[in-house]
Amino acid sequence: MTAIDEPKAEATDSGVDLPRTERPDAPAYLQKYYERTSRGGKSLEAEDRSSNDEGPLYLRRFRERRDDSALSSDIATYDGQALNTNRAWGEVTRTREIIPERREQAAQVTTDVYFVRHGETQGYSTESGLTPLGSWQAHRRGQELARRVLNGHKVIMGCADTNRARQTAEHLRRGMLDQIQLFGREAEVGEITTYEEFRNFQVSTPEGMRDVTQAFRQYHKEMERYQRISQGDRPLWLVEVDRFWGIQQGGGDPITHWLTMPMLSFEPPVACVRRFWAGLLRAHSETPGNSVVIATHSGPIRAFATWAMGYDPGEPFNTEAVRVRLIEGGKTALVLYRNRVQEVTVPDLDQLPDWWAGLPSNAVPLTVREDRERA
Secondary structure, three states, X not given: OOOOOOOOOEEOOOOOEEOXXXXXXXXXXXXXXXXXXXXXXXXXXXXXXXXXXXXXXXHHHHHHHHHOHHHHHOEEEEOOEXXXXXXXXXXXXXXXXXXXXXHHHHXXXXXXXXXEEOOOEOOOOXXXXXXXXXXXXXXXXXXXXXXXXXXXXXXXXXXXXXXXXXXXXXXXXXXXXXXXXXHOOOOEEEEEEEOHHHOOOEEEEOXXXXXXXXXXXXXXXXXXXXXXXXXXXXXXXXXXXXXXXXXXXOOXXXXXXXXXXXXXXXXXXXXXXXXXXXXXXXXXXXXXXXXXXXXXXXXXXXXXXXXHHOOOOOOOOOOOEEEEEXXXXXXXXXXXXXXXXXXXXXXXXXXXXXXXXXXXXXXXXXXXXXXXXXX
């Protein structure tokens, strides 16, 4: 093959010599072909693999890890226990999260508990129930939860004492039954039970402790009376409820306000977490099952997730769930929410302070008063 001549200047009609613009060198793919044939057919990559001193640093380190038989064959261990995987898998999955549970650990889970937020509701000023979209959301969530129900499993259904929570539980149950039948599995899905422990956070009104939605009518009536004819200072509960609903109407997040701003007339978030644990343990002991599905409200669910994770993970969407997995022995549990897993200690409720101490009897929930009378 003859060599390609160097570019020469080209004369124009005006007598000015212009440089040649064509490239005399071969294309890159042709140059690589010439280099490969000059080495007897061996590619540059093959030569790089033959010597660890050639090529970029990241490529040499990759070859060293690949050639290390111990990295690909040894079983990785954690705290003296085998993880059923090799060290190479551990290198690419290194994270600050806790190590994913193994099959033998999953077998130690006694009960899966799902705290499901209600579906889309007609509004929060009345107890009007779910919209058609909210019903569909709950039905689809029930179908999704049915995937974890196996043959012989028993599912306990519960809800808070509100229309939106009760209707959500009904559609959750229908969705689970439909999907279980579609899968051809034999499982028991119990009837819906109302649990006082899983109610929404309460506000103290002159008529007693009320859900913030249930207290809206009384709040609106009292506010109108003060604006029209009444004089003097407004009561504390009215001021705090007015601030709560003002944030809601302004497009803000009143749940964040409840979680971060102490309010004397509202049930504190930590009290909601405590009674959620009380209801969870009661449902687990009275009606043991493989799964417990509770339709409840976003405020206590978010407070529970904040307590478990150590930070506020955000408002749950409609029918989004926080999952609690009780470990055999009743000492620890795994809380799962938005792709995060946190191991927590099951609290001893008898050792916790009574948040209702010092309140008048009409401000104490009915279940708490009954517990006091039995004690």
